[in-house]
Amino acid sequence: MGKLDGKVAVITGGSSGIGLATAKRFVEEGAHVVITGRREKELKEAAAIIKRNLTTVVGDVSRLEDLDRLYAVVKEKHGHIDVLFANAGAGTIAPLEAATEAHFDQTFDVNVKGLFFTVQKALPLFKDGGSIIMTSSVTNVLGSPGFSAYAASKAAVRNFARAWTMELKDRKIRVNCVSPGPIDTPALEKTTGLTAEQAKQAAVQFASQIPMGRRGKPEEIAAAVVFLASDESSFITGIDLPVDGGLAQV
Incomplete structure (x- = not known):
């Protein structure tokens, strides 16, 4: 018996990094998982890695029609949702003086918008509890130069957890956040706008700031998400669980 035995789980941003590591753990714990991401090639590679109990749907969470298509697949294949991991995110570096409207909007x-409607559109399929x-x-909770739009968007996510905990309490749906620190994923090179050399330097700098002396692993975030998804956290809702090697804690 796994911690998520027989559960139906949806993961956005599930084709790489934290999302992929979590999809693997969910399947290992007995869940049937549906992942979505923007890149079909990476989704196919994820399916080849996990091999079983996995459905992939190409889509962009910021496009509401893509979310509708995702949940149509979930409804047809499984009929309901037990767990949603709203993980898809974007984070490019842009100092205040140089930030563009396109950077802010993306x-x-x-x-924010994508996550909001990811959750809203899942609710009709969600099982109580x-x-x-x-x-x-x-x-x-940090002042992060160059990441002000990103940090503000993630503060919005934290507040969503507070508000939705109260809105969904009658359905006994628990709502929680996980807050990673710097994690060793391809995102630092691929999505932040840094060159390979800049990304390498940033990784070293991040590690020097973390009390544990290293960046985290995607699997370490996945372990925290499994905990929050499972009955082991049955009396936990509304929280923000930092998994950051102590970066924002001391």
Whole structure:
């Protein structure tokens, strides 16, 4: 018996990094998982890695029609949702003086609007007593130069958890955040706008700031998400769980 035996779980941003690591753990714990992401090639690679109990749907969470298509697949294949991990996110570096409207809009379209409607559109399929986990970030409490739009978007996610905990309490749906610190994923090179050399330097700098002396692993975030998705956290709702090696805690 796994911790999520027989559960139906949906993961956005599930084709790489934290999302992929969590999809693997969910399947290992007995769940049937549906993942979505924007890149079909990465989704196919994820399916080849996990091999079983996995459905992939190409889509962009900032496009509401893509969310409708995702949940149509979930409804047809499984009929309901027990767990939602709203993980998809965007985070490019842009200092205040240099930030553009396009940078701001992309950040908030994915991290705020996309997440908001990811949760809203899941609710008709959600079983009472289910679990919603959202990816925030330790930047929601830190002053992070160059990441102000990203940090503000992640602070919005933190507040969604508070508000929705109250809105969904009668359905006994628990809503929590997980807030990673710097994690060793391809995102630092692929999505932040840094060159390979800049990304390498940033990784070293991050590690030097973390009390544990290293960046986290995607699997370490996945372990926290499994906990929040499972009955082991049955008396936990509305929280922000930092998984950051102590970065924002001391």
